Amino acid sequence: MSSLLELKNVSKIYGDLHALDNVSLTVDKGEWIAIMGPSGSGKSTMMNIISCMDKPTSGQVIFDGDDITKYSRRKLTEFHRDKIGLVFQQFHLINYLTAVENVMVAQYYHSMPDEKEALEALERVGLKDRAKHLPSQLSGGEQQRVCIARALINSPELILADEPTGNLDEANENIVLDIFRQLHKEGTSLIVVTHDPEVGEVAQRIIRLEHGRIASKK
């Protein structure tokens, strides 16, 4: 299997703090990995660097053969828009837009908003009948599924999920994990940051971070 993402000696330093310290990691296409570790271990920093929302202090991030740390701001935005789908712990839905409109926002910045496609994405996460509801009218689990639909809508090569089940009850956690299983089955690469061992166990590989370094790979 060819590699999709490769981190080579990546460090991120804030003053005296080494949020990431010389981390190297390879993610293959279609692979599902979990990044685990305690608070402050560098999980979110790694997510930000992989999703191009932050730049490493040193090291290379190779995506599909390109060093994305050398990209211009515009190219980074394009890369980020076309290749990555983000799932947040707090969902970050726009509260005055309906579920389907929230999904269409990602389409709008990618190409053209298409309500039919957006509804199909919601159908994939089992929320077609809740398409016209505002986030305030949806449960936490439903909001997370809208967030996943938004991440999927532009067919990204990699889905990055930051504590996707952190705010969900067990039933909703299972629904989200089922969606991830389905995506993985369809060949989508997944990187899930979590400190929930049950979520980690579902992934093919678990990377444990401690003090900004990879403590173990499994």
Added chain:
Amino acid sequence: MFFTMMKGTFTKQWKKMLMIAVTVALGASIATAMLNVMLDVGDKINEELKTYGSNIVVQPQSEAVVSKLYDLDNDDITVDYINEEKTGELLTIFWHNNITDFAPEIATEVTLPDGETATLTGTWFNHHLEFYKKGMTYERDTGIINLRNWWDIVDGEWLDEQAVEGTLYAMVGKDLADAKGIKAGDELVLTANGVSETVTVKGIFDSGDDESATIYTTLPVAQKLTGKEGLIQKIEVSAITSPDDELSERAARNPNLLSGEERDLWYCTAYVSSICFQIQEAIPEASASAVRQIADSEGKILEKTELLMSLITFLSLLGATLGISNLVTSGVMERAQELALHKAVGATNVQITVLVLTETIITAIIGAAAGYFLGYAFAQIIGHTVFSSSIEMSGMVAFIVAVLIIAVTLLGSIPAIRMILRLRPSEVLHGGH
């Protein structure tokens, strides 16, 4: 999608948007009021100053030259005369509508029954003038009733030429009347050059100056006493003029030195010099000149008023800019998470900036429209309070205010745009490291 997102912002942040609209409305209203008053104030001040007498005097050529050369009082020199009929030519010039009033005059020394002398001026009080030229009829009621409207009639009434029969009437100045015991209704025998006329005193006036020691009568009476029937010595003209500027000053020195384009502009602007020039064209044997004191006062008052209003406009727009700046910036701060999300799903800085600016500009336009009408009301209040008349609204002001408001909105949005550019989704959405 763009409009859906914008609509959402208006729904979600309606209080903030309302505040922006109110801030813009206040700035726009003051700018509208001040600019309209500023544009209209020239005419208003002109109208005000017109109440203090004529601002152009038309004299025979020879008298004007001698008067200018030696700085003499007109009474001290030998005079030539203008044909009274020529007075009607004033109604034929390009700027005839700007000439509000005029009155021909002829003056002489008369002997009173007690043997003492006094100055007598023959003029029009409210003369109905009919003038025929090239098959056209020009009509106007004009005279010193309007030109000397500050005269205080202390006894009797104004000499109303159109209400009395004949011309044997006069008005006597208060100082002279007090000295000679003259009252309204008295008959007065005036003698000059061996000719006597008996006139009825219609009223006693107090002019507040030397004229209070003189007598004013109808033009035919004075012409008969001077033996100059059909002739006049000068015409006092009150005209609404545009304030002098560099072009009018050059033209006043010598209009022949202007380029063709400059000359057209000067000729078609109601400068006191261009009106004088046109009067001279119409009455070639006369010389028309500005009464400088009035003309200069107009310019100075206008300059200071415009400066004050420009300053008020600038300060109000500065206030609006600061207000908009605060409101838009705090709006962006409140929406930081939402805007970071836009960035996280692939929006460029330009797209987010356009979204926020469009929302702000639409709000500003609504505020500016409300402000324009509020400014209209302010302008009318200023007009009625200060000038006792309404202020004419200029279409140009609407355009200027629109441009100023957009500039103010863009300027006020700069801090918010800088904040958008600095917004890092990694910090806002994931919360630090």
